[in-house]
Amino acid sequence: MRAAILAVGSELLGTERLDTNSLLLTEALLRHGVELRRKSVIGDVEQEIGAELRDVLPRLDLVLLTGGLGPTADDVTREAVAAALDRPLVADPELLAGLERRFQRLGWAMPAVNRRQAQVIAGAEVLANPRGSAPGMRVAAGAATIFMFPGVPSELAGMIADHLEPWLAARSGGVSRETAVLKVAGLPESLVEERIAPAYEEFGREAITILAKPSDVRLLATATGAPDERRARLQAMTGRLAELVGDAVYSRREEDTLESVIGDLLRAAGATLAVAESCTGGMLAERLTRVAGSSDYFAGGAVTYANRLKTALLGVPEALLAAHGAVSEPVARAMAEGVRARLGCDYGAAITGIAGPGGGSEEKPVGTVHLAIAGPAPAPGRPEVDHRQLRLPGDRGRIRWQAVQLTLDLLRRRLLAAVPATPAGTAGDDAALAGGAGAGAGAGGQPRRAP
Amino acid sequence: MRAAILAVGSELLGTERLDTNSLLLTEALLRHGVELRRKSVIGDVEQEIGAELRDVLPRLDLVLLTGGLGPTADDVTREAVAAALDRPLVADPELLAGLERRFQRLGWAMPAVNRRQAQVIAGAEVLANPRGSAPGMRVAAGAATIFMFPGVPSELAGMIADHLEPWLAARSGGVSRETAVLKVAGLPESLVEERIAPAYEEFGREAITILAKPSDVRLLATATGAPDERRARLQAMTGRLAELVGDAVYSRREEDTLESVIGDLLRAAGATLAVAESCTGGMLAERLTRVAGSSDYFAGGAVTYANRLKTALLGVPEALLAAHGAVSEPVARAMAEGVRARLGCDYGAAITGIAGPGGGSEEKPVGTVHLAIAGPAPAPGRPEVDHRQLRLPGDRGRIRWQAVQLTLDLLRRRLLAAVPATPAGTAGDDAALAGGAGAGAGAGGQPRRAP
Numbered sequence: 001m002r003a004a005i006l007a008v009g010s011e012l013l014g015t016e017r018l019d020t021n022s023l024l025l026t027e028a029l030l031r032h033g034v035e036l037r038r039k040s041v042i043g044d045v046e047q048e049i050g051a052e053l054r055d056v057l058p059r060l061d062l063v064l065l066t067g068g069l070g071p072t073a074d075d076v077t078r079e080a081v082a083a084a085l086d087r088p089l090v091a092d093p094e095l096l097a098g099l100e101r102r103f104q105r106l107g108w109a110m111p112a113v114n115r116r117q118a119q120v121i122a123g124a125e126v127l128a129n130p131r132g133s134a135p136g137m138r139v140a141a142g143a144a145t146i147f148m149f150p151g152v153p154s155e156l157a158g159m160i161a162d163h164l165e166p167w168l169a170a171r172s173g174g175v176s177r178e179t180a181v182l183k184v185a186g187l188p189e190s191l192v193e194e195r196i197a198p199a200y201e202e203f204g205r206e207a208i209t210i211l212a213k214p215s216d217v218r219l220l221a222t223a224t225g226a227p228d229e230r231r232a233r234l235q236a237m238t239g240r241l242a243e244l245v246g247d248a249v250y251s252r253r254e255e256d257t258l259e260s261v262i263g264d265l266l267r268a269a270g271a272t273l274a275v276a277e278s279c280t281g282g283m284l285a286e287r288l289t290r291v292a293g294s295s296d297y298f299a300g301g302a303v304t305y306a307n308r309l310k311t312a313l314l315g316v317p318e319a320l321l322a323a324h325g326a327v328s329e330p331v332a333r334a335m336a337e338g339v340r341a342r343l344g345c346d347y348g349a350a351i352t353g354i355a356g357p358g359g360g361s362e363e364k365p366v367g368t369v370h371l372a373i374a375g376p377a378p379a380p381g382r383p384e385v386d387h388r389q390l391r392l393p394g395d396r397g398r399i400r401w402q403a404v405q406l407t408l409d410l411l412r413r414r415l416l417a418a419v420p421a422t423p424a425g426t427a428g429d430d431a432a433l434a435g436g437a438g439a440g441a442g443a444g445g446q447p448r449r450a451p
Numbered sequence: 452m453r454a455a456i457l458a459v460g461s462e463l464l465g466t467e468r469l470d471t472n473s474l475l476l477t478e479a480l481l482r483h484g485v486e487l488r489r490k491s492v493i494g495d496v497e498q499e500i501g502a503e504l505r506d507v508l509p510r511l512d513l514v515l516l517t518g519g520l521g522p523t524a525d526d527v528t529r530e531a532v533a534a535a536l537d538r539p540l541v542a543d544p545e546l547l548a549g550l551e552r553r554f555q556r557l558g559w560a561m562p563a564v565n566r567r568q569a570q571v572i573a574g575a576e577v578l579a580n581p582r583g584s585a586p587g588m589r590v591a592a593g594a595a596t597i598f599m600f601p602g603v604p605s606e607l608a609g610m611i612a613d614h615l616e617p618w619l620a621a622r623s624g625g626v627s628r629e630t631a632v633l634k635v636a637g638l639p640e641s642l643v644e645e646r647i648a649p650a651y652e653e654f655g656r657e658a659i660t661i662l663a664k665p666s667d668v669r670l671l672a673t674a675t676g677a678p679d680e681r682r683a684r685l686q687a688m689t690g691r692l693a694e695l696v697g698d699a700v701y702s703r704r705e706e707d708t709l710e711s712v713i714g715d716l717l718r719a720a721g722a723t724l725a726v727a728e729s730c731t732g733g734m735l736a737e738r739l740t741r742v743a744g745s746s747d748y749f750a751g752g753a754v755t756y757a758n759r760l761k762t763a764l765l766g767v768p769e770a771l772l773a774a775h776g777a778v779s780e781p782v783a784r785a786m787a788e789g790v791r792a793r794l795g796c797d798y799g800a801a802i803t804g805i806a807g808p809g810g811g812s813e814e815k816p817v818g819t820v821h822l823a824i825a826g827p828a829p830a831p832g833r834p835e836v837d838h839r840q841l842r843l844p845g846d847r848g849r850i851r852w853q854a855v856q857l858t859l860d861l862l863r864r865r866l867l868a869a870v871p872a873t874p875a876g877t878a879g880d881d882a883a884l885a886g887g888a889g890a891g892a893g894a895g896g897q898p899r900r901a902p
């Protein structure tokens with residue numbers, strides 16, 4: 001089944017409101033395996049609503065309208081649909097009596113304008129709306145079906161449960177669609193896409209969706225069909241995607257963030273962390289402390305925006321700053337080692353860079369960033385300090401965000417290399433679904449949050 | 452002129468994302484008196500995009516598309532528009548060279564898939580996108596015009612300014628609707644609403660809009676008509692609103708933020724600032740350093756999440772912590788004084804609190820926060836340290852955000868009290884519009900950003 005959603009209301013075409021009703025409708029559609037092809041927002045304009053219906057009715061099976069069923073002159077959804085279907089509106093005496101009773105209960109005389117809400121498209125099924133005065137309608141239009149719902153969100157939610165869900169269930173045979181997620185850090189969208197290309201071929205392009213922000217990509221795998229079948233398919237898809245993307249996958253749980261995964265790793269290792277930031281100005285510490293309970297492993301940090309503070313708070317030698325400049329590999333390393341030692345933590349993470357728009361030079365343009373992680377050597381012979389140099393695109397905000405994201409990812413990889421492997425998939429459906437995690441998450445697997 | 456907006460992206464048809472790009476486009480359209488007739492969201496499906504274009508092109512003048520211009524296989528907007536217009540796609544060698552240079556700068560080889568982004572619809576004008584890899588296009592379709600923009604919001608915003616606004620301005624004969632803003636900090640929406648009630652009566656309810664986030668309210672005053680007339684009306688409205696809201700108004704410029712206004716005040720005073728944070732974990736420093744050039748006045752700070760760091764980095768006496776607890780007035784004061792003295796700045800700001808969800812007690816529930824500002828006494832006989840205790844509602848994220856916002860506001864008021872009054876409205880249209888600023892901004896007026 002293919003569906004369209006149409007939200008009616010001129011206020012939804014301004015600069016301040018968005019149609020959020022469609023999210024409620026979409027949830028119901030997806031649960032029942034209905035494909036949402038499009039959604040539109042249209043003002044309270046009869047001819048525009050009619051044009052939309054004439055466009056979509058011949059090619060889709062289901063059209064869900066919200067809004068424009070009120071009593072006032074600018075509520076024209078009833079008239080527009082009737083005109084588009086070439087059917088008359090007829091007064092429904094039962095509806096009218098119900099409306100009058102409703103107003104009586106509230107102690108008011110029914111305003112004359114509300115009589116319009118008792119008008120029904122000939123042949124339509126009236127859908128009761130006990131939460132408001134605007135009844136809904138369901139009407140057949142050739143092979144397609146139109147639902148008309150009120151735009152008030154609380155009324156709509158009730159009517160989805162009362163009228164739409166049962167109708168969809170009768171046609172779909174129950175819930176039939178499930179989604180699994182892989183969260184990926186530190187790779188641009190196009191590289192992720194290149195890596196997973198074989199999975200598109202194996203499972204079909206429409207089964208896999210990439211949702212990307214800079215340096216933070218979510219892969220959604222979707223399966224339909226009977227419960228056992230779609231579970232097996234999801235497991236196969238996520239296993240294959242994890243294999244293809246490799247250790248850039250940082251979690252298979254929607255609620256995880258890079259900072260929560262790092263928290264899990266630090267807690268599992270019984271280790272503590274401190275950070276030193278220059279161009280990111282506190283954003284790294286802020287990300288880490290978004291996690292409730294982060295005080296278990298995060299001690300704090302220094303925002304050393306002024307160079308003199310790099311010396312005063314972190315012990316970066318003045319001579320090093322003079323020789324290499326604040327944005328340099330030696331200074332990033334000294335910041336990480338300094339914050340680790342001075343704040344007495346197992347790990348120190350440091351960022352120094354040029355976020356712009358000013359401050360760039362030919363040698364060190366805006367976007368030049370040095371990251372460093374100091375900590376116990378992850379294995380004999382491995383260095384204590386990891387360093388990475390970046391040349392980031394974008395504006396100040398984006399450079400800062402990416403610098404933090406890539407520092408978190410560098411730290412995650414370092415912790416994975418240090419933490420001894422934990423047994424994966426111990427119990428439960430969720431763990432079973434994550435069966436192939438070892439392949440995607442490097443030597444350490446995906447430690448799970450402490451209960 | 453009548454317009455439609457079309458957002459392309461299958462992720463916008465799920466339950467997790469809304470098309471917010473259309474709000475940016477709508478703003479530009481309204482400014483130039485263009486009527487937005489409809490907006491639609493369509494998946495990355497060529498035939499569906501084509502159907503929409505065939506539906507709207509014959510009856511509207513302007514179609515604005517966003518999204519689907521990326522490099523990956525599911526980005527089909529280019530192909531869909533070309534097919535709907537029955538025109539070929541041709542490779543643009545200059546675009547291709549630019550893309551290759553972009554990837555070189557990032558230190559990567561350009562993935563083969565990105566070559567698609569150099570494909571242009573025959574006869575289309577290429578719209579440069581210096582902020583990303585997807586160029587836009589403008590193409591004539593009979594009497595109508597189609598704009599194609601990337602879906603990344605920051606890239607879109609830049610392209611609206613660079614390409615759409617000038618095009619609209621050339622056709623609309625100039626702006627016909629104007630909005631002025633007052634930005635308000637530290638008051639809840641309902642109190643702002645109460646204060647401005649008289650202005651609703653005087654100017655009409657539809658002329659004034661309140662847009663609110665917790666502790667950050669924007670008041671929009673809108674006027675239409677001939678330039679002189681609407682300017683006069685806007686000036687009357689904003690003057691009256693500023694008078695009613697009082698010194699909670701922190702700016703009349705849309706681009707200002709609380710942190711940029713504080714930067715202006717610090718720069719005007721030639722003063723420096725350091726911060727000490729506990730529960731906000733770096734968010735205060737992060738906000739302050741969002742402002743380009745903040746290194747002129749912001750030295751840095753300490754995130755003292757662990758209590759021992761409050762002593763080690765800020766010199767908060769252990770006895771004080773033991774006697775009052777970390778979340779207390781004496782500790783907040785000691786943190787502000789400590790960071791001011793140890794980091795050698797004119798002002799020190801400090802936050803300590805319980806952001807939750809754990810850590811609360813009967814005496815100090817979640818949401819208890821102490822703020823302090825240390826600095827030179829603003830006037831003879833006034834104290835050096837200001838303190839404020841809060842009991843904030845909401846979850847961890849909201850408590851942290853509000854704590855930072857109210858600390859910034861406390862700092863702003865302190866700086867206003869300290870900075871000698873500067874002459875307001877010296878030159879230019881903008882300054883003239885802000886003529887009544889003195890009333891809204893307290894003794895100090897609104898210092899303008901240094902050029």
